[in-house]
Amino acid sequence: MVKSVEEMMKRWRDNEEKEIEVFNEFRILTLDVISRTAFGSNYLEGKDKLELLEKLVKLVASNIRKFRFPGTGQHLC
Secondary structure: OHHHHHHHHHHHHHOOOOOOOHHHHHHHHHHHHHHHHHHOOOHHHHHHHHHHHHHHHHHHHHHHHHOEOOOOOOEOO
C-alpha cells in the first residue's frame, strides 16, 4: 500500500503545474493496491488482467439467471 501511494505522490509531484483528476488517481491507487495484493504486480502491469476480470464479472452477472441444471429444467436462481 505504501509503495502504491508513493508512486501516486511521485506522479503528482511530476505534474505539479497541471490539473490532476483526483477521482481517477484514487481509482488507479485502489486498483494498484488490489493488483499488488492479488497478483504481485502493480496496476499498470496487471491492468489487462483486471480489465479481463471486470469483463468476466459483468458477463457472469448478466447470465447467472440463464443457467440451468442439466436434466431438471430448473434455473439456478
